[in-house]
Amino acid sequence: MGPRRLPVAISDPAALPPAGLPGLNPVWSRLTEVTESGSAGGVTHGWHLLDNGPELDALGVIPVGTILCVHGNPTWSYLWRGLLASATEAAASGAPAWRVIAVDQLDMGFSARTGRFRPLARRVQDLGDLTDALELTGPVITFGHDWGGVVSLGWAVDHPELLAGVMLLNTAVHQPAGDPIPAPLRLALGRGILGPATVATPAFLATTLALAHPPLSAAVKRGYRAPYRTSARRGGIGGFVADIPVAPEHESRAELDRIAEGVRLLASPTLLLWGPRDPIFSDRYLDDLVERMPHARVHRFEGAGHLLAEDADYAAAALLWLGDAVVSAPLEGSVSGSGSASASVSVSVSVEPSETPVSGGLAAWAAAGTHPLWHYLNELQASDDTALVDMQPAPRAVSWRLLSLRVRQIAAGLVHIGVKPGDRVSLLVPPSADLTAVLYACVRIGAVVVVADAGLGLAGLTRAVRGARPDFVVGAAPGLLAARALGWPGRKISVAGFPGPMARLIGVEHTLAELISLGQARLSAGDALPAEPAPSDAAAVLFTSGSTGPAKGVVYTHGQLSAVSRALFLQYGVGVGTGLVAGFAPFALLGPALGARSVTPDMDVTAPKTLTASAVASAVAAIDATVVFLSPAALVNVVATAAALTPADHAALAGVQHFLSAGAPISESLLAQAAALMPEATAHTPYGMTEGLLMADITLDGIRAAAASVAQSEAVPAVARDGESVPAPPNTANLPALDTANPAGGVCVGGSTATTRIRISALDASGASVGDLSEEPDVTGEIVVSAPHVKDHYDRLWLTERGSRRGGIPGERWHRTGDVGHLDSAGRLWVEGRMPHVIVTADGVVTPVGPEQRIETLLDVSRAAFVGVGPLGTQQQVAVLETVPPARRAHRAPEALAAAVRSMVGTPVAAVLVVPGLPTDIRHNSKIDRSRLSRWATGILSGGRWVKP
Numbered sequence: 001m002g003p004r005r006l007p008v009a010i011s012d013p014a015a016l017p018p019a020g021l022p023g024l025n026p027v028w029s030r031l032t033e034v035t036e037s038g039s040a041g042g043v044t045h046g047w048h049l050l051d052n053g054p055e056l057d058a059l060g061v062i063p064v065g066t067i068l069c070v071h072g073n074p075t076w077s078y079l080w081r082g083l084l085a086s087a088t089e090a091a092a093s094g095a096p097a098w099r100v101i102a103v104d105q106l107d108m109g110f111s112a113r114t115g116r117f118r119p120l121a122r123r124v125q126d127l128g129d130l131t132d133a134l135e136l137t138g139p140v141i142t143f144g145h146d147w148g149g150v151v152s153l154g155w156a157v158d159h160p161e162l163l164a165g166v167m168l169l170n171t172a173v174h175q176p177a178g179d180p181i182p183a184p185l186r187l188a189l190g191r192g193i194l195g196p197a198t199v200a201t202p203a204f205l206a207t208t209l210a211l212a213h214p215p216l217s218a219a220v221k222r223g224y225r226a227p228y229r230t231s232a233r234r235g236g237i238g239g240f241v242a243d244i245p246v247a248p249e250h251e252s253r254a255e256l257d258r259i260a261e262g263v264r265l266l267a268s269p270t271l272l273l274w275g276p277r278d279p280i281f282s283d284r285y286l287d288d289l290v291e292r293m294p295h296a297r298v299h300r301f302e303g304a305g306h307l308l309a310e311d312a313d314y315a316a317a318a319l320l321w322l323g324d325a326v327v328s329a330p331l332e333g334s335v336s337g338s339g340s341a342s343a344s345v346s347v348s349v350s351v352e353p354s355e356t357p358v359s360g361g362l363a364a365w366a367a368a369g370t371h372p373l374w375h376y377l378n379e380l381q382a383s384d385d386t387a388l389v390d391m392q393p394a395p396r397a398v399s400w401r402l403l404s405l406r407v408r409q410i411a412a413g414l415v416h417i418g419v420k421p422g423d424r425v426s427l428l429v430p431p432s433a434d435l436t437a438v439l440y441a442c443v444r445i446g447a448v449v450v451v452a453d454a455g456l457g458l459a460g461l462t463r464a465v466r467g468a469r470p471d472f473v474v475g476a477a478p479g480l481l482a483a484r485a486l487g488w489p490g491r492k493i494s495v496a497g498f499p500g501p502m503a504r505l506i507g508v509e510h511t512l513a514e515l516i517s518l519g520q521a522r523l524s525a526g527d528a529l530p531a532e533p534a535p536s537d538a539a540a541v542l543f544t545s546g547s548t549g550p551a552k553g554v555v556y557t558h559g560q561l562s563a564v565s566r567a568l569f570l571q572y573g574v575g576v577g578t579g580l581v582a583g584f585a586p587f588a589l590l591g592p593a594l595g596a597r598s599v600t601p602d603m604d605v606t607a608p609k610t611l612t613a614s615a616v617a618s619a620v621a622a623i624d625a626t627v628v629f630l631s632p633a634a635l636v637n638v639v640a641t642a643a644a645l646t647p648a649d650h651a652a653l654a655g656v657q658h659f660l661s662a663g664a665p666i667s668e669s670l671l672a673q674a675a676a677l678m679p680e681a682t683a684h685t686p687y688g689m690t691e692g693l694l695m696a697d698i699t700l701d702g703i704r705a706a707a708a709s710v711a712q713s714e715a716v717p718a719v720a721r722d723g724e725s726v727p728a729p730p731n732t733a734n735l736p737a738l739d740t741a742n743p744a745g746g747v748c749v750g751g752s753t754a755t756t757r758i759r760i761s762a763l764d765a766s767g768a769s770v771g772d773l774s775e776e777p778d779v780t781g782e783i784v785v786s787a788p789h790v791k792d793h794y795d796r797l798w799l800t801e802r803g804s805r806r807g808g809i810p811g812e813r814w815h816r817t818g819d820v821g822h823l824d825s826a827g828r829l830w831v832e833g834r835m836p837h838v839i840v841t842a843d844g845v846v847t848p849v850g851p852e853q854r855i856e857t858l859l860d861v862s863r864a865a866f867v868g869v870g871p872l873g874t875q876q877q878v879a880v881l882e883t884v885p886p887a888r889r890a891h892r893a894p895e896a897l898a899a900a901v902r903s904m905v906g907t908p909v910a911a912v913l914v915v916p917g918l919p920t921d922i923r924h925n926s927k928i929d930r931s932r933l934s935r936w937a938t939g940i941l942s943g944g945r946w947v948k949p
């Protein structure tokens with residue numbers, strides 16, 4: 001079946017855009033006549049281009065290459081105005097100069113209306129005709145969006161001698177047979193709809209423009225509509241939609257398939273910038289592109305959609321990538337035939353390593369000084385000692401023998417149903433023996449487990465699972481029902497059985513019991529499991545809490561996860577024979593990797609405050625635990641319910657040797673109250689993050705010693721409130737940009753762990769961390785860490801990953817934590833807040849935790865947040881308080897309380913506001929969302945309604 005052809009009403013010459021379109025510099029516009037290849041009699045068509053070549057000439061700079069930009073449907077070269085502006089500005093500032101040519105495809109924008117239908121193959125030829133006419137020579141970076149992405153890739157496949165790199169915004173090069181095309185396109189192609197929706201009316205154009213996040217301004221919409229004011233000029237829009245190769249016999253299907261397969265042979269560096277909120281080109285098309293170009297760098301802009309060029313600063317990302325990927329070299333040859341400057345300069349483009357880890361030999365484990373995660377499952381497979389205990393619905397012990405067998409059976413079953421090394425398996429199972437067995441089965445066969453905490457909330461969990469694009473989903477009923485209702489990807493496996501109709505309704509293909517049976521049959525037949533993964537292979541994608549923005553997928557290799565278990569062993573002695581109670585699920589899952597008995601207390605893991613003291617004591621008794629790990633949010637309720645403990649409970653808790661609480665700041669008094677329940681235990685509060693689970697550690701005695709040393713050095717006694725010792729803060733950074741008269745304060749998290757190194761990158765006057773990595777005491781800056789167990793990379797977040805890496809020491813990998821703090825003279829780390837929460841005033845930089853600590857010494861204040869309002873450099877300081885007793889509504893603080901707050905802070909405070917409760921993250925229930933508070937305070941102080949933050 002051929003395309004649904006539309007009548008092309010006119011042949012119309014190319015023209016220049018009208019003046020005054022926002023963001024469009026008239027100097028960029030040019031018209032050029034191009035001869036159509038293969039035409040009888042040498043037919044020519046006029047093209048409209050945007051080209052910053054003349055501006056580069058005026059600047060006297062030599063371009064290092066050309067970025068060839070191709071728009072999709074129904075946009076035009078106006079889409080790329082931001083890149084032209086940014087590239088020209090960068091060249092003017094001395095950065096490498098890139099010539100940017102953004103085309104209007106024929107029948108689109110302000111290029112000529114040709115009067116004929118132009119299928120995909122013709123459009124690829126058209127672009128080649130144009131670059132021939134321009135006498136364009138390499139190096140060329142193609143940049144495409146929507147169907148312009150396909151056309152630009154077609155040009156790239158056909159011009160390997162000129163190609164130096166590929167960049168793409170949301171697009172697709174393959175439509176799987178049997179899969180429906182995106183719903184908006186399906187609607188536009190409907191019988192009797194195509195013409196009216198795309199040509200007769202501007203409906204298709206209007207619908208596309210409505211996909212921007214946030215909505216486009218009226219002026220920018222006018223810019224996009226400028227070439228398409230009449231139906232006669234919209235023929236190309238309809239022609240593009242009609243050219244979508246819906247069926248295998250479609251005229252353009254062969255060309256699409258040619259391009260899709262040709263892309264596999266492109267070895268040039270590739271950057272994929274993606275808007276995941278795109279209803280047209282969803283993440284499944286991104287998956288396909290990554291599969292075809294595994295070396296590609298990928299960045300998903302959370303919250304952005306189809307019009308990514310309007311939703312996010314794609315131009316800055318593109319130029320940054322080009323700066324990383326392109327290396328200047330004095331080779332002979334002209335840059336480009338532009339009618340402008342040419343020079344004897346060329347560039348060599350380095351192919352970046354893939355984010356997909358490459359397997360190494362088994363000897364790599366020995367070289368890394370660790371062993372595989374499943375090591376003890378092999379070592380102890382004949383042992384009847386307890387490996388773990390399920391506390392729900394009733395305590396049930398699982399031996400090492402049974403756990404090892406189940407892991408092997410499930411692993412073999414997963415292989416039988418098609419799970420391959422590198423496949424992603426999302427685990428939507430509450431902490432349990434089932435979860436542990438499935439997780440270790442996956443990692444044993446080289447599948448990558450995706451762990452997204454239900455504490456992210458339904459919306460956050462949906463973003464996480466869709467972003468990770470799992471091939472399989474293993475879940476309990478709640479997770480599978482949510483997956484079905486919200487359209488999460490992946491073949492579904494249930495840990496429990498369902499009646500046939502229900503299983504079909506939620507899309508369950510297999511149950512865990514079936515996998516065990518299938519796996520046992522394979523093992524009995526002598527089938528071996530796949531070769532063991534190597535340390536460099538990806539093992540897991542763990543999602544952050546989302547407390548400082550959308551949750552990020554953190555990729556760990558097998559070697560890095562094994563290094564986490566080694567760090568726990570070296571720091572706390574957790575190993576064979578240890579009983580581990582984990583009120584934070586990831587640590588329970590590490591139990592078998594350590595050879596330790598493990599148990600998760602009876603609690604709702606999505607609501608840490610549901611954990612009681614009695615549940616902790618029962619868990620300790622179930623495995624004779626010597627180590628207990630609880631989150632700060634859980635700890636609050638454990639202390640609050642301690643009165644219910646029985647003598648037997650107290651006796652069990654007396655056997656604990658190490659008690660840990662981490663994940664958010666914790667007060668000395670709360671830690672002391674919890675430690676009193678475990679009188680023989682050393683109380684620790686480790687410091688870490690999803691990207692590095694154990695970076696520093698301090699004991700309760702260490703906290704007290706740090707507070708005492710600070711109080712002594714400052715000659716100011718610690719202030720006691722409700723039994724809590726609040727230390728006077730240490731001296732702030734010794735940078736001139738900082739207000740050294742205002743002590744920085746912070747939470748002391750101790751010294752680095754056995755395998756970790758910690759450095760500080762000092763802040764400048766703008767709040768940016770620009771200093772060299774340093775151990776100098778009392779310098780406030782970003783906390784930067786290095787350890788064998790730091791994450792490998794962020795999943796499909798190239799830009800975030802690039803920003804998180806810090807050089808400075810050759811051959812070493814350092815992670816920028818995003819936390820701000822300082823080291824003291826004893827080498828202890830003090831955390832002062834998050835980098836995004838640093839307040840940049842006209843008088844210097846202020847970090848939030850110190851002022852919050854001082855405010856919280858006031859008897860009328862239970863908790864405080866300190867935020868900045870206004871532009872960086874002139875921000876005003878605002879205190880937001882929870883009071884004692886709690887307020888019922890948001891309001892300004894009474895004059896006496898406001899005066900006391902200002903006195904405690906010691907620097908100008910523009911406003912003191914009271915709220916019923918401060919907003920916190922879901923997972924920890926304790927990390928204050930200062931960014932949200934800053935936006936709320938800005939609205940209040942600008943005359944907005946007094947709503948709750």
